[in-house]
Amino acid sequence: MALRLPRDALVPLLVLLLVVVHATDATQRLEMVTSSAPARGGAGAGTTSRARVAAASCASWRLGVETNNIRAWYSIPAACRGYVSDYMFGEQFRQDCAVVAREAAAYAEGLALAGDGREAWVFDVDDTALTNLPYYADTGFGAQPYNATYFEEYVANATAPALPEVLGLYGKLLALGIKVVFITGRHDYEREPTVKNLRSAGYHTWEKLVLKPSSLGSSVVPYKSGERQKLVDAGYRIVGNMGDQWSDLVGAPEGDRTFKVPDPMYYVA
Structure with a gap:
C-alpha cells in the first residue's frame, strides 16, 4: 500500500530535504579543499554557453588579481561568485597551491x-598556513562585505584547517633546518x-609568531616589512617568504625569494 501524506505535510518535508542536501554538499566540498589528497573533477561540465563566457571573464579577472595588475x-x-566558489572548492585551486609549494620546496632543497x-x-x-574557507563559504566568497565581528568569532574558535600543501612545505623546511617565522595581520x-x-592544524614548531599591534593602522606593508627588517637586524637571513596577498610579499626586505598562494576572495593593501 502506498503511503499518502497530507498536502500540508509535504512542504516542510521538501524544505528539510533541501537543507540537508545543501549542508551535505557544502561539507563535502570543504573536505575536498582541506584534504591532503587533490580534488578530482571541477566546474564546467554541462554549463551553458553564457555560463562559459562568464567563467572565462572571471578567470581573466582572477589572473589580474593574482598578478597584482588589479588592485x-x-x-x-x-557575477564571479559562482566561479570563485567553484575554483576554491575545485581541483584547480589545489593544483595551483601544489605548484607553489612544489617550487618553494625545490628552491629550499637547492x-x-x-x-x-x-x-x-x-x-x-x-x-596561507591556515585556510579561512569555512568563513568565506558563509560570507559569499568575497562577494559580501567583510564582517569583522564574525571573522573575530571565527578566529576565536581556532578551527581553521591547514592548507595541506603549505603544511607539507612547512615540514620539509623544518627537516632542512630552516627556522619558521609566522608574521600575521x-x-x-x-x-x-x-x-x-x-598547533591543532599541525604547525607544532616555530621560531617566532608575530601578531600586529592593535595600535597600528590598517596598512599591512609597513608592518610586515618592518617585522622582516627586525629579523634581519637580529641576524636572521630570510631565505623565503610566503603569503596569499601581495602586501605579504612586498616592501624591503622581502626575503631572498617570495611565493604567493592563490587567493581571489579578498584584497589587503
Whole structure:
C-alpha cells in the first residue's frame, strides 16, 4: 500500500530535504579543499554557453588579481561568485597551491645552507598556513562585505584547517633546518587562539609568531616589512617568504625569494 501524506505535510518535508542536501554538499566540498589528497573533477561540465563566457571573464579577472595588475578592489565581481566558489572548492585551486609549494620546496632543497640556525622562512597565517574557507563559504566568497565581528568569532574558535600543501612545505623546511617565522595581520589580542589553531592544524614548531599591534593602522606593508627588517637586524637571513596577498610579499626586505598562494576572495593593501 502506498503511503499518502497530507498536502500540508509535504512542504516542510521538501524544505528539510533541501537543507540537508545543501549542508551535505557544502561539507563535502570543504573536505575536498582541506584534504591532503587533490580534488578530482571541477566546474564546467554541462554549463551553458553564457555560463562559459562568464567563467572565462572571471578567470581573466582572477589572473589580474593574482598578478597584482588589479588592485585596491573591495569585493569580487558579483557575477564571479559562482566561479570563485567553484575554483576554491575545485581541483584547480589545489593544483595551483601544489605548484607553489612544489617550487618553494625545490628552491629550499637547492639552497646551500650555512647550518647555523639563522636561515628563516616567513609565512603569513590567514589563507596561507591556515585556510579561512569555512568563513568565506558563509560570507559569499568575497562577494559580501567583510564582517569583522564574525571573522573575530571565527578566529576565536581556532578551527581553521591547514592548507595541506603549505603544511607539507612547512615540514620539509623544518627537516632542512630552516627556522619558521609566522608574521600575521591578526591582532596581538588574538595570540592565544592563533597559537591553539596553528598547533591543532599541525604547525607544532616555530621560531617566532608575530601578531600586529592593535595600535597600528590598517596598512599591512609597513608592518610586515618592518617585522622582516627586525629579523634581519637580529641576524636572521630570510631565505623565503610566503603569503596569499601581495602586501605579504612586498616592501624591503622581502626575503631572498617570495611565493604567493592563490587567493581571489579578498584584497589587503
